[in-house]
Amino acid sequence: MRTGLRAAIKRVVGSSGVDKELIRELARDVQTALIRADVDARIVLPVTERLRERSLGEAPPPGLSRKDHIVKILYDELAGMLGDGAAEFSFKPGRTNRVLMLGIQGSGKTTMAAKLGKMLTRQGYSVGAVGADTHRPGALAQLRALCERSSVGVYGEDGAPRGDSAGVVRRGLKHFEESSPDVVIVDTAGRHKEERGLLDEMSEIGAAAEPDLSLLVIDGTMGRRCFSQAEAFHGAVPVGGIAVTKLDSSAKGGGALAASSATGARVMYIGTGERIDDIEQFSPTRFVGRLLGMGDVKAVLDMARRLESEGSEARLKRIAGGRMNMEDFYSNLEDVGKAGSFRSILENVPGMSGAVSEGQLDQLEGRMGKWRSILQSMNAGEKADPDLFNASRIRRVARGSGRSEHEVKAMLAAYRTTKGVMKSSRGRQLQGTLRRMGLG
Numbered sequence: 001m002r003t004g005l006r007a008a009i010k011r012v013v014g015s016s017g018v019d020k021e022l023i024r025e026l027a028r029d030v031q032t033a034l035i036r037a038d039v040d041a042r043i044v045l046p047v048t049e050r051l052r053e054r055s056l057g058e059a060p061p062p063g064l065s066r067k068d069h070i071v072k073i074l075y076d077e078l079a080g081m082l083g084d085g086a087a088e089f090s091f092k093p094g095r096t097n098r099v100l101m102l103g104i105q106g107s108g109k110t111t112m113a114a115k116l117g118k119m120l121t122r123q124g125y126s127v128g129a130v131g132a133d134t135h136r137p138g139a140l141a142q143l144r145a146l147c148e149r150s151s152v153g154v155y156g157e158d159g160a161p162r163g164d165s166a167g168v169v170r171r172g173l174k175h176f177e178e179s180s181p182d183v184v185i186v187d188t189a190g191r192h193k194e195e196r197g198l199l200d201e202m203s204e205i206g207a208a209a210e211p212d213l214s215l216l217v218i219d220g221t222m223g224r225r226c227f228s229q230a231e232a233f234h235g236a237v238p239v240g241g242i243a244v245t246k247l248d249s250s251a252k253g254g255g256a257l258a259a260s261s262a263t264g265a266r267v268m269y270i271g272t273g274e275r276i277d278d279i280e281q282f283s284p285t286r287f288v289g290r291l292l293g294m295g296d297v298k299a300v301l302d303m304a305r306r307l308e309s310e311g312s313e314a315r316l317k318r319i320a321g322g323r324m325n326m327e328d329f330y331s332n333l334e335d336v337g338k339a340g341s342f343r344s345i346l347e348n349v350p351g352m353s354g355a356v357s358e359g360q361l362d363q364l365e366g367r368m369g370k371w372r373s374i375l376q377s378m379n380a381g382e383k384a385d386p387d388l389f390n391a392s393r394i395r396r397v398a399r400g401s402g403r404s405e406h407e408v409k410a411m412l413a414a415y416r417t418t419k420g421v422m423k424s425s426r427g428r429q430l431q432g433t434l435r436r437m438g439l440g
Contacts, residue, residue: 005033005078009071018066020056027052030074051077079284091125092212093373093402096176097183100209102202102233103217105190108245110139112217112271113187114146115279116243119269121150123369124403125182130172131156132165132205135189143187149276153179165189165201166208173209182402186211199236206237213240215268218259220244230259241268244282324419326375326383370403371411377401386415 008029015022027048034044051074060069091097099116103109110133117127129152133139140156147154155172169186176184186209188202206214216239218226233239242259244267260267267282375383377400382388389412398405 005030005074008033009074012067012070015067018055018070023052023055023070026055026070026074047077047080079287091183093182093400096180097213098173098209098211099183099185100206100211100214100237101185101187101217102214102237102239103188103190104219104229105136107190107217107219108271109190109217110143110187111146112243112245112269112279113185114143114150114152115271115276116215116269117147117152117183117185118150118276119279119281120183121152122366124366124373125369126179127152128176128179128181128184129154130169130176130184130186132168132172132186133189134160134162134165134168139187139189146276152185153181163201166204169205169208199232202233202236211237211240214238215241215243216259216263216265217243217245220246220270226259230263234263234265239263239265241265243267243269243271245271324415326378326386326415329375329415329418367411367414370407371414373401374398374403374408374411386412 008026011029012018012022012026030051031044031048034047035041054073054077055070058069058073060066101109101113103112113129117129120127127150129143129147131140131143131154133143140154140158143156144154153176155175157168157171160168165188172186173184186205188205214237216230216233218230222229230239230242242263242265244259259265270280270282270287272278272280374397377397382393382397394405394408394412398408401408
């Protein structure tokens with residue numbers, strides 16, 4: 001699909017002018033590229049029709065050429081096809097959140113469970129895992145080996161009877177009651193829509209786990225066949241989110257749309273490679289950027305443009321003048337979150353790849369996950385004037401965010417450090433900032 005969409009864009013950009021024939025050819029090229037990517041025609045046709053209508057009927061905004069506006073329309077329509085905005089599960093503080101992994105045999109479900117555990121620990125959550133796959137020999141050993149790398153504790157029962165997966169789940173959840181991690185991920189046996197007995201067992205596991213999120217793991221190379229499989233799983237346990245594996249440069253990605261259409265659930269996570277760190281929160285715009293050959297750099301450039309726009313001018317003046325408040329600090333964290341992880345940003349900024357160690361990135365991303373939850377528990381007055389904070393306010397924010405008072409104090413200290421660094425360096429000295437935050 002990537003080559004076809006790039007060719008469609010190149011046709012528009014390289015044309016001498018925009019007319020009905022060019023738009024017709026663009027719509028045809030996009031249709032062909034999407035159908036070759038295993039996207040259902042029932043989804044493709046309305047998208048390309050809107051592309052044609054908007055390209056012919058909309059006037060570009062001031063300062064944007066007609067060709068650039070058409071490319072933006074294509075980008076918007078493809079992103080809209082995948083859902084508006086990034087989808088993520090809202091973990092509730094002060095309790096153990098349960099995530100149940102579902103999937104077909106060979107979809108990479110156990111690996112995705114470990115990857116998700118690693119991602120959540122980097123975001124500041126404590127995580128446990130239950131190995132409830134009693135059908136595949138070696139499944140529990142694989143889960144233990146993968147989770148060992150990310151400090152995720154695993155409960156499992158070697159030699160558990162094949163039909164006792166629901167019992168393993170119940171005992172595993174009880175095992176984690178004492179340590180009370182933020183999240184427990186339950187890995188289950190792979191199954192197929194034709195295996196009625198295994199789907200019935202899946203219903204029993206769902207009843208035992210009472211999950212806050214049922215995450216369906218699908219193979220990104222399966223294409224339209226994902227529709228019937230996802231529909232069968234959704235009938236056994238309501239699917240709340242989708243994780244796509246094997247979505248590297250060779251995968252077409254149409255299966256993500258098929259599974260989403262069958263269940264009504266949004267794609268939340270994607271696996272992009274073999275390493276334990278090769279997982280991302282799914283973003284429609286970044287996904288489309290990849291398809292169009294723009295990559296995550298586009299998100300970084302968008303962030304820079306937002307910060308330099310007129311709407312951000314007052315904020316920039318406050319930051320540069322050393323008058324940054326918590327609202328500014330929070331907005332900067334949100335901008336980074338929209339652009340992707342620090343790791344993906346640095347890897348795509350020329351000259352920055354390898355400039356910061358893996359350990360530094362893990363520390364920083366872990367702290368940012370905690371800081372976001374803390375900042376979201378503050379009221380407007382506290383964000384505007386952090387000097388209001390006293391012991392009682394710190395206690396209240398700690399309770400509301402599910403973090404410790406020590407973590408709240410550490411975040412306030414980081415804010416004050418960042419405020420001083422921004423004043424002295426005007427936000428340009430990344431390495432210096434990391435050192436002053438204790439990460440260098």
